[in-house]
Amino acid sequence: MDSIELQRVARIEDGNWWYRERRAALSRELLRFSVPGDAVDIGAGAGGNSRELLGHGWRATAIDLNPAAVTLARAQGVEAYEGDARYLPLPSERYDLALAMDVLEHVEDDGRAAAEITRVLRPGGTALISVPCDMALWSAHDVAVGRVRRYTRRALVELVEGAGLLLERMWSRGVLLRPLLRLVRHRSVRREDLAPLHPVANELLRLSAALERRLPLASRSGTWLFARARRPG
Structure with a gap:
């Protein structure tokens, strides 16, 4: 994501239905922990x-490949560092929670x-992961935002377990919106996720998610997959 898009996200994410829904999903997962600990937010x-x-x-550390993202996060009071998800500039066995959301x-x-x-x-x-699902939903939008794949449930299971994690739960989101998303994405090449939504549309989408x-x-086919996994030990 380039710097202009990051600025767009920073402007809309507190009000946009999807970013709010994703944070709500994170908040519900955090309630599972008896006490907060150390967390890393990757990407x-x-x-x-x-x-x-x-x-x-939680004591949160943010990592992103884009230096502009690091600057934005630090401006919001987050401890943030530049780093590649494949080569995290972090010590081993350090965190109680790792996020890799989209x-x-x-x-x-x-x-x-x-x-x-x-x-x-x-x-x-614990690792909390979210990814877009189903290559049947692949469109010009995925290319525009720099994705290289969408995942099946099986592919995400294999990825998580192949990394040595124990999958505890996997669930779909965007089941109700899947038909609409497929129609819209296959008709448009706009980066609509980063565009401000009309307040009425935003509220309807929020209500659908609720x-x-x-x-x-x-367990149904949706537009996104979430997974919770644990490092053995």
Whole structure:
């Protein structure tokens, strides 16, 4: 993501339904921990997830390949450093929690990046991962935002387990919106995720995401996959 796009994300992520939904998913997962600890946010971008960690009492470190992202995160009070997801500038067995939210789909060697997640986690530490799913949804939008793949459930399982992590849970999001997304993405090459939404559309999408959380849809085909895994030990 280039600097202009990062600035766009920084402007919209506090109000945009998807960024809010992603942070809400993170917040729900954080409630599983009895006490906060040390966390690393890999591919932190503008720092929204890192701020969520800080808000829950975690000691958060943000890593991003783009120096502009590091500057943005630091401006928001986040400890941030420049680094490649495949070669994290971090000590081994240091963190209780590692986030890789919408990162691995941008990395050619995602296996190496997943292995780095395992390396920096303490034994028993948790990884939270989100990725776009299903190559049937592949469109010019994926190319425009620099993705190299979308994942199947099987591919994500193999990636996580191949890195030496124990998968605890995998769930889908965007099940209700999948038909609409497929239609919109295959008709447009705009980077619509980074464009401000009309307030009415934004609210309708937020309500759809809230409804989906109450329905038994986590195993259905959606637009995104989330995974929680643990380093053995």
